[in-house]
Amino acid sequence: MSLELTLHTSPQVPVEAENISPDKFAGLTIAEIETLSVMHGNEQLTLADFFKVEGQTGAEIHLQGDLSRLKYIGSGMSSGHIHIHGNTGQHLGAAMSGGEILVDGDAGDWVAPDMSGGRIQIKGNAGHMVGSAYRGSPVGILGGEIIIHGDVRNEAGHGMRNGMIVVGGNSGDFTGVDMLAGSIIVLGKLGIRSGAGMKRGSIVTLQAAAMLPTFSYACTYQPTYLRIYMQYLKDSGLAIDEAHISGNYERWSGDAIELNRGEILLYKD
Amino acid sequence: MTTSLRIVNGKLYDPTNDIDGESRDICIENGKIVDSVDTDAKKIDAQGMVIMPGGVDIHCHIAGPKVNLARKLQPEDHRLDPHPGSALMRSGTGGIVPSTFTTGYRYATLGYTTAMEAAVTPIGARHALEELHDTPVIDKGFYVLLGNNIFLQKLLQQGRTEEFKQAVAWWINATKAYAVKLVNPGGDEPWKGKRNSNVANIDEKSTETDLSPRDIIDAFIGAVNELGLPHPPHLHSNNLGHSGNVSTTMETMRTAADRRLHMAHIQFHSYGGELGKNPVSAAQEIAEYINSHPNITCDVGQVMFGKSTIMTADAPLAYMLRGISKNKWVNADTECESGCGILPFSYQENIYVHALQWAIGLELFLLSQDPWRIILSTDHPNGGSFMSYPKLIRLLMDKEFRKQEIKSVNQKAINKTILQDLDREYSLNEIAIITRAGPAKALNLKHKGHLGVGADADITVYDEHEDKELMFSAPRYVIKSGKLIIEDHEFKQDHIGRLLHTSPDYDETIIESIRPFFEKYYSIEFDNYAVNDSYLHDHEVIPGIN
Numbered sequence: 001m002s003l004e005l006t007l008h009t010s011p012q013v014p015v016e017a018e019n020i021s022p023d024k025f026a027g028l029t030i031a032e033i034e035t036l037s038v039m040h041g042n043e044q045l046t047l048a049d050f051f052k053v054e055g056q057t058g059a060e061i062h063l064q065g066d067l068s069r070l071k072y073i074g075s076g077m078s079s080g081h082i083h084i085h086g087n088t089g090q091h092l093g094a095a096m097s098g099g100e101i102l103v104d105g106d107a108g109d110w111v112a113p114d115m116s117g118g119r120i121q122i123k124g125n126a127g128h129m130v131g132s133a134y135r136g137s138p139v140g141i142l143g144g145e146i147i148i149h150g151d152v153r154n155e156a157g158h159g160m161r162n163g164m165i166v167v168g169g170n171s172g173d174f175t176g177v178d179m180l181a182g183s184i185i186v187l188g189k190l191g192i193r194s195g196a197g198m199k200r201g202s203i204v205t206l207q208a209a210a211m212l213p214t215f216s217y218a219c220t221y222q223p224t225y226l227r228i229y230m231q232y233l234k235d236s237g238l239a240i241d242e243a244h245i246s247g248n249y250e251r252w253s254g255d256a257i258e259l260n261r262g263e264i265l266l267y268k269d
Numbered sequence: 270m271t272t273s274l275r276i277v278n279g280k281l282y283d284p285t286n287d288i289d290g291e292s293r294d295i296c297i298e299n300g301k302i303v304d305s306v307d308t309d310a311k312k313i314d315a316q317g318m319v320i321m322p323g324g325v326d327i328h329c330h331i332a333g334p335k336v337n338l339a340r341k342l343q344p345e346d347h348r349l350d351p352h353p354g355s356a357l358m359r360s361g362t363g364g365i366v367p368s369t370f371t372t373g374y375r376y377a378t379l380g381y382t383t384a385m386e387a388a389v390t391p392i393g394a395r396h397a398l399e400e401l402h403d404t405p406v407i408d409k410g411f412y413v414l415l416g417n418n419i420f421l422q423k424l425l426q427q428g429r430t431e432e433f434k435q436a437v438a439w440w441i442n443a444t445k446a447y448a449v450k451l452v453n454p455g456g457d458e459p460w461k462g463k464r465n466s467n468v469a470n471i472d473e474k475s476t477e478t479d480l481s482p483r484d485i486i487d488a489f490i491g492a493v494n495e496l497g498l499p500h501p502p503h504l505h506s507n508n509l510g511h512s513g514n515v516s517t518t519m520e521t522m523r524t525a526a527d528r529r530l531h532m533a534h535i536q537f538h539s540y541g542g543e544l545g546k547n548p549v550s551a552a553q554e555i556a557e558y559i560n561s562h563p564n565i566t567c568d569v570g571q572v573m574f575g576k577s578t579i580m581t582a583d584a585p586l587a588y589m590l591r592g593i594s595k596n597k598w599v600n601a602d603t604e605c606e607s608g609c610g611i612l613p614f615s616y617q618e619n620i621y622v623h624a625l626q627w628a629i630g631l632e633l634f635l636l637s638q639d640p641w642r643i644i645l646s647t648d649h650p651n652g653g654s655f656m657s658y659p660k661l662i663r664l665l666m667d668k669e670f671r672k673q674e675i676k677s678v679n680q681k682a683i684n685k686t687i688l689q690d691l692d693r694e695y696s697l698n699e700i701a702i703i704t705r706a707g708p709a710k711a712l713n714l715k716h717k718g719h720l721g722v723g724a725d726a727d728i729t730v731y732d733e734h735e736d737k738e739l740m741f742s743a744p745r746y747v748i749k750s751g752k753l754i755i756e757d758h759e760f761k762q763d764h765i766g767r768l769l770h771t772s773p774d775y776d777e778t779i780i781e782s783i784r785p786f787f788e789k790y791y792s793i794e795f796d797n798y799a800v801n802d803s804y805l806h807d808h809e810v811i812p813g814i815n
Contacts, residue, residue: 133345134344134345134348135344135345136342136343136344136345136346137345138596
């Protein structure tokens with residue numbers, strides 16, 4: 001059995017709902033969960049003002065309705081499971097360290113900033129700044145896995161330190177800008193200026209991409225580690241052919257204005 | 270709400286009036302300490318508590334354009350430390366450079382009731398005054414940067430020392446400043462004009478003005494002392510942070526001869542060794558000179574491990590540091606009568622230089638024989654936040670704690686100092702001197718830093734506790750101008766502090782010398798330059814010493 005939260009009143013302005021998280025619900029009765037606070041603009045309300053809460057409390061939470069104005073769902077969660085049967089708003093899974101979030105629809109900007117572990121899977125598209133560093137900070141996500149089946153917009157993986165971001169569709173501009181380490185895999189087209197300022201880490205794409213002049217061609221080879229990654233993604237339901245798993249990749253090193261230890265791998269059939 | 274208050278049974282530490290831990294009653298009325306109050310006045314029982322005057326921070330960076338730039342530069346730091354509003358408090362952000370309101374509240378929660386912003390360009394005076402007005406609870410003032418002022422240097426170059434003095438006095442009046450600040454005098458200007466140029470030696474003459482830093486420093490010490498300003502020149506000497514800068518620092522102090530001089534954050538100026546190589550400690554040499562020269566006061570500028578923000582008018586220094594840290598930085602004020610560099614920084618225990626800086630600061634404290642003249646500061650936020658004062662106090666008062674901390678830092682650095690051999694522990698009375706009575710005296714604030722009749726009723730009451738860090742980080746009562754701001758550790762009342770400034774007399778004919786220079790070179794109209802009285806809000810003019 002699981003806990004079901006159904007949106008009955010759509011908020012007028014974005015709602016900050018960092019209390020929707022298995023960690024915050026742990027040990028509470030349904031009545032107590034209903035009284036947890038949310039910020040509706042500058043006004044403090046309760047979960048019950050927006051949601052009908054029913055079912056049985058436990059580690060699994062199901063959310064129903066159009067939640068595109070709900071921010072910070074799953075914020076700081078360390079375990080458990082959230083399934084959003086629709087769209088969700090900004091800052092999904094901010095600072096999460098474990099557990100899993102599954103979104104059937106689209107997600108807003110700032111998916112999982114400050115993430116250090118756990119897994120987020122989004123079946124639709126996501127906005128800007130997926131797994132990115134907050135403004136001013138040089139360090140993005142520290143670990144974990146973000147898999148987006150659709151497209152993402154600009155600056156995915158900005159400053160990421162570790163972990164993996166996978167985009168099934170196309171990515172926006174500045175994908176992996178200033179990244180420190182970790183992996184970004186884009187099955188569709190990379191936006192322009194991808195990898196700008198990257199120190200280390202890998203950006204992989206299956207399509208042709210425009211390289212910055214500060215990236216230089218190194219070699220064409222078959223990266224062993226990539227086979228394991230690609231097989232894993234295929235098993236996760238992404239459209240990956242056998243050729244992508246065992247094929248050739250062009251390695252471009254960069255960014256030369258930084259350490260030049262990062263790489264962009266372009267699939268070559 | 271003005272209240273009459275009587276604090277009874279507490280142990281008083283009031284070094285100015287030679288009271289060292291004796292039990293005395295304190296009576297407060299109309300914001301001042303008085304002889305007696307009505308018997309029905311509100312009574313605070315301070316049994317088992319320590320009473321001190323409110324803290325006075327002689328050197329910090331809390332308001333003005335450069336502080337605001339540092340806030341804007343570090344959104345990532347504010348995000349982690351929000352300061353929520355309440356019925357009594359405005360909201361804000363904390364972190365290493367807190368917002369204005371939060372700065373005031375946090376000083377108050379440490380028991381500090383006065384703080385001096387240590388570097389404001391004349392053109393930034395309006396901004397600084399507005400921000401200080403929005404820094405609640407504490408009384409405050411600022412020092413105006415004049416050490417790289419071209420007009421003043423031109424006067425010196427032409428030998429017009431009397432006019433120089435008058436112009437300094439005019440500038441203080443025009444900006445509503447409390448004191449004159451000199452930062453890398455004679456060094457910023459050449460750096461701004463020519464790539465990588467700075468002065469390395471205080472006798473090196475500028476090719477532009479034919480003046481050496483020593484000429485400039487000497488002229489300011491002379492002028493400020495003749496004008497009788499309450500606080501002597503507040504000097505950030507040349508070569509800050511460079512190995513071997515001890516010779517510059519010593520020469521700078523000798524330039525003062527027996528005239529009053531305040532050496533800012535002297536820890537950063539106490540390095541031996543060779544330029545370009547690793548520094549060693551020169552704390553003994555510096556401490557010896559200060560001990561034997563009562564005309565010198567200084568604040569330490571202790572480095573505390575963790576986050577900091579380099580924020581200085583010494584732009585060449587910030588430029589050098591940004592090359593080391595590779596972090597984001599801001600260079601500003603190049604078009605003003607000064608320079609400015611800001612970069613986020615972090616002091617780490619395992620790094621030789623950082624550990625050495627930490628140890629040198631502690632050496633200076635422990636070697637000082639006259640606590641009245643070596644004042645506690647971290648050069649907030651350069652050496653660390655003012656929020657780390659309680660930990661610093663514990664390092665000074667508790668040698669076992671100090672020994673433990675010494676063990677966890679870079680041992681190579683420690684071995685270059687005599688810190689391990691210093692067993693001195695500060696007493697509560699000495700802490701009251703270096704955080705209250707001493708700075709008040711150095712600033713010549715006669716109504717602050719003590720608890721005698723007639724003093725401002727700025728009082729801090731601490732629970733006595735073995736752990737001095739705990740004790741000094743959470744006073745039980747804080748009283749500002751007679752108002753009970755913090756009661757039982759809880760913020761009870763807001764207060765808008767006063768601006769402290771000074772207003773030396775000057776010969777008004779000097780304006781006719783300054784005006785043509787403005788009309789020729791400045792982008793601001795001369796008549797719009799001076800700050801008018803509407804910026805003063807609640808203020809107090811502190812008289813000079815003559």
